[in-house]
Amino acid sequence: EAGVAQSPRYKIIEKRQSVAFWCNPISGHATLYWYQQILGQGPKLLIQFQNNGVVDDSQLPKDRFSAERLKGVDSTLKIQPAKLEDSAVYLCASSRFGNEQFFGPGTRLTVL
Amino acid sequence: AQSVAQPEDQVNVAEGNPLTVKCTYSVSGNPYPFWYVQYPNRGLQFLLKYITGDNLVKGSYGFEAEFNKSQTSFHLKKPSALVSDSALYFCAVRDPRYNFNKFYFGSGTKLNVKP
Numbered sequence: 001e002a003g004v005a006q007s008p009r010y011k012i013i014e015k016r017q018s019v020a021f022w023c024n025p026i027s028g029h030a031t032l033y034w035y036q037q038i039l040g041q042g043p044k045l046l047i048q049f050q051n052n053g054v055v056d057d058s059q060l061p062k063d064r065f066s067a068e069r070l071k072g073v074d075s076t077l078k079i080q081p082a083k084l085e086d087s088a089v090y091l092c093a094s095s096r097f098g099n100e101q102f103f104g105p106g107t108r109l110t111v112l
Numbered sequence: 113a114q115s116v117a118q119p120e121d122q123v124n125v126a127e128g129n130p131l132t133v134k135c136t137y138s139v140s141g142n143p144y145p146f147w148y149v150q151y152p153n154r155g156l157q158f159l160l161k162y163i164t165g166d167n168l169v170k171g172s173y174g175f176e177a178e179f180n181k182s183q184t185s186f187h188l189k190k191p192s193a194l195v196s197d198s199a200l201y202f203c204a205v206r207d208p209r210y211n212f213n214k215f216y217f218g219s220g221t222k223l224n225v226k227p
Contacts, residue, residue, distance in 0.1 A: 040220075091155055091156070098213070106154075106155050108153075
C-alpha cells in the first residue's frame with residue numbers, strides 16, 4: 001500500500017510569514033496525527049483527528065497554528081505567523097484504531 | 113502525569129555485539145508499548161509492539177523487545193548489532209483508556225554501532 005505523503009519536504013520562511021503543510025494519509029486510516037519534532041527531541045503531538053473530527057489538540061498553539069481535515073481524508077497544517085522557535089520537522093502519521101502509526105517523511109521548516 | 117522514559121541519550125556498541133535500548137513508562141491502565149526507528153531525514157518506522165501473550169516480542173530487522181509488566185519496561189534488544197542499525201530509536205506507549213489512539217513518546221536514544 002502507498003505510504004503517508006507529505007509536502008513540501010523542505011520550507012524556508014522568514015519570521016512572521018505564513019506556511020502550510022499538506023498530508024495525505026494511508027487509505028482507510030481513520031486517525032491522522034500532526035507532530036512537531038524539534039532537533040534532538042521526540043515527536044510532540046500537535047493535533048489528532050478521528051475521521052474529520054478533532055480528538056486531541058491540547059498542545060496546539062492555537063493563536064498561530066491551525067489544522068483541518070476536510071472530508072476525513074487529507075489534512076493541512078498552517079502556521080500564521082511563524083516564529084523562530086517553530087523551526088522543526090513536522091511529521092504526519094496515520095493509523096487504524098489500536099494499531100501502529102505510519103509516518104510520512106516529514107517537512108523540515110526553517111524560520112529565519 | 114503520563115510519561116515515557118528513555119534513560120540513555122546515546123548507546124554505543126560494536127558490530128556483532130548484543131545491544132539493548134531501554135524504555136520505562138508511567139501510563140495508567142494496561143498500556144501497549146511500541147518501538148519506532150528513525151533514520152536521518154526520514155520519518156519514524158514501526159519496529160514492533162506488545163499486545164498480549166509472550167513477553168518477548170519479535171519484530172523487524174532482527175529486533176526483539178522484552179515486556180515486563182511489573183517494572184513497566186519494554187527494552188529493545190538485538191543479539192548481534194549491525195552498522196546499519198545506527199539510528200534514532202523511540203519508545204512509544206498507547207494509552208488504552210481512550211476510545212481513540214493516544215500515544216506518548218520518549219525522547220529517543222541514538223544508537224551508534226561501530227565497525
